[in-house]
Amino acid sequence: MINRIFFISENNVLSGDLLPSEENLYYSILADPGMERSLEVAYSLIEQSHSPLALTLEIQGPLTTENRQFVTSFLFIPSYLTLDYRPVVNLKGDSPELLREEAVSLSAYFSLQGIREPIIHMISGEDNELFHSVAALGISYRSLLQSDKDHRYKNFFFFAGSRATLNSAFLSLQEAEMDFAQGFPQLYSLIRSNGMLEKELLSLRRKYASIDAELNHQKQYIDILRSDHATKELQDYYTHEYEILPLWYKRFGHILKVLTGKRTLQSLFRDGVKKYKD
Amino acid sequence: MVTPINSTTCSVVFHNYYGGHEDWVRLLSGRITIPFTLFYNIVEDSLYNLEDDHRLMSHLQKAASGSSLKKIVLRRSPNLGKDIGGKLVLLDACLREGVNDDYQVFLHDKKSPYKVQGQQWGDKLFRITEPTFIEKALTFFRGHPDVGILSTTESIMNEYDFRTQSFASNNRTQLEKLRAEFNIDNTDYRYVAGTMFWARSLPILDFFRRHPPLEIRKTLEKGNIMDENGGSITHAWERMLSWLIFAQGYTIKGL
Numbered sequence: 001m002i003n004r005i006f007f008i009s010e011n012n013v014l015s016g017d018l019l020p021s022e023e024n025l026y027y028s029i030l031a032d033p034g035m036e037r038s039l040e041v042a043y044s045l046i047e048q049s050h051s052p053l054a055l056t057l058e059i060q061g062p063l064t065t066e067n068r069q070f071v072t073s074f075l076f077i078p079s080y081l082t083l084d085y086r087p088v089v090n091l092k093g094d095s096p097e098l099l100r101e102e103a104v105s106l107s108a109y110f111s112l113q114g115i116r117e118p119i120i121h122m123i124s125g126e127d128n129e130l131f132h133s134v135a136a137l138g139i140s141y142r143s144l145l146q147s148d149k150d151h152r153y154k155n156f157f158f159f160a161g162s163r164a165t166l167n168s169a170f171l172s173l174q175e176a177e178m179d180f181a182q183g184f185p186q187l188y189s190l191i192r193s194n195g196m197l198e199k200e201l202l203s204l205r206r207k208y209a210s211i212d213a214e215l216n217h218q219k220q221y222i223d224i225l226r227s228d229h230a231t232k233e234l235q236d237y238y239t240h241e242y243e244i245l246p247l248w249y250k251r252f253g254h255i256l257k258v259l260t261g262k263r264t265l266q267s268l269f270r271d272g273v274k275k276y277k278d
Numbered sequence: 279m280v281t282p283i284n285s286t287t288c289s290v291v292f293h294n295y296y297g298g299h300e301d302w303v304r305l306l307s308g309r310i311t312i313p314f315t316l317f318y319n320i321v322e323d324s325l326y327n328l329e330d331d332h333r334l335m336s337h338l339q340k341a342a343s344g345s346s347l348k349k350i351v352l353r354r355s356p357n358l359g360k361d362i363g364g365k366l367v368l369l370d371a372c373l374r375e376g377v378n379d380d381y382q383v384f385l386h387d388k389k390s391p392y393k394v395q396g397q398q399w400g401d402k403l404f405r406i407t408e409p410t411f412i413e414k415a416l417t418f419f420r421g422h423p424d425v426g427i428l429s430t431t432e433s434i435m436n437e438y439d440f441r442t443q444s445f446a447s448n449n450r451t452q453l454e455k456l457r458a459e460f461n462i463d464n465t466d467y468r469y470v471a472g473t474m475f476w477a478r479s480l481p482i483l484d485f486f487r488r489h490p491p492l493e494i495r496k497t498l499e500k501g502n503i504m505d506e507n508g509g510s511i512t513h514a515w516e517r518m519l520s521w522l523i524f525a526q527g528y529t530i531k532g533l
Binding site for chain 1: 319323324325328334335351352353354355356357358363367370371374375490492493495496497500501502504506507
């Protein structure tokens with residue numbers, strides 16, 4: 001798909017047989033923090049899932065501290081959905097204002113946990129439409145593709161109440177996209193190539209950030225090693241015991257080494273010869 | 279009731295920054311002879327862990343085949359609070375999964391590149407995974423119900439200066455703050471440096487049920503925090519993990 005499609009379902013729809021798989025097609029489990037064991041069921045499903053899954057929270061009231069902690073625990077599970085290395089959380093509810101408040105409070109909590117740029121989608125009548133009907137989803141997707149607007153990276157959210165509905169929604173989207181690909185083959189091909197290049201760019205940016213961080217760590221280690229550690233003790237010992245002596249004294253010391261058989265005579269005059277006798 | 283030695287289990291809580299996951303799992307599986315659950319955290323933004331291997335779990339399971347490993351619980355987290363932050367993510371997972379093994383073994387891939395003897399120090403700490411140490415530790419725990427933490431003798435340190443009645447540590451301020459906040463009033467100030475030790479699960483999990491690991495984790499510093507030139511909450515928690523054992527009536531012992 002050239003747009004991002006999120007299928008939101010409950011545990012019984014998402015567990016079991018393999019779900020249809022396609023680029024930019026994502027699955028999310030619906031959980032209601034206000035309902036007993038709802039988050040636990042979602043946690044267990046995502047933990048056992050072999051493909052990435054996101055969390056869609058049904059927001060009817062403010063989240064508690066325990067809710068925020070629990071949602072954060074999901075984000076550390078390797079099979080939790082990330083896009084461009086950023087975890088995705090959907091908030092669904094009737095009050096756009098409440099969703100915005102909860103998005104801010106979740107982002108703040110995630111940030112304290114080192115999760116800097118989460119993707120939080122708000123799904124309400126005002127912000128993002130949640131489709132329930134396969135026909136309405138198909139029409140809307142087809143109309144976006146046929147319009148002159150930017151055709152890609154729009155988010156579509158569809159609630160699938162059963163596996164059969166999910167499969168037919170998928171087929172309807174595929175059909176709309178295939179028609180677009182046949183109608184505008186060059187444009188479609190360019191959009192796909194562009195998508196791949198953007199992914200590569202993100203991956204390289206991530207690598208660059210990690211290399212930069214590691215380089216700074218190594219600088220830190222060297223500074224510490226040079227400050228008050230054993231190497232500095234050795235350096236100080238050398239400076240105080242030898243380096244501060246006058247040059248003529250040091251040169252006389254080298255002659256003394258030759259006289260006592262500790263150093264070769266040639267090494268006083270040439271660099272490329274054996275310096276010390278074993 | 280005392281658990282028979284042949285049915286004793288442990289949770290290995292392992293934090294990884296430097297990669298080499300299969301080698302680590304192979305090493306642990308070869309050494310740990312009692313049934314164990316492996317809680318394994320990977321620092322996702324570490325240069326050594328950038329490869330996104332979707333088949334990592336199956337590779338790890340393969341590396342552990344034929345061993346006493348019961349289950350692997352994998353986590354990925356940003357670099358916050360160094361190994362302490364990673365271990366808190368794993369303790370959170372342990373509580374959420376409801377795993378109740380008898381002991382917890384805290385480990386990480388310690389390198390300390392800022393220390394001249396860093397590798398030797400890491401190797402010494404890792405001695406707690408050797409079969410002879412494990413056997414001795416389990417026997418000792420069974421004979422000494424008052425012991426909550428066991429580690430190598432050389433890793434047990436004490437920074438308290440009784441003359442000045444204060445900690446001879448860059449982390450002094452943070453330690454005093456945390457002790458007051460978490461009501462930790464032990465008078466034995468020994469702790470396991472390097473945070474690699476065996477602990478009874480009961481007091482550890484009991485503490486973290488009352489003080490959620492992620493609530494503590496959010497107070498830790500981001501990135502590669504060091505305490506060489508100033509204190510940190512992260513390094514203070516290195517000490518606190520031992521002291522919370524004292525606060526619950528147990529003691530620590532080096533073998």
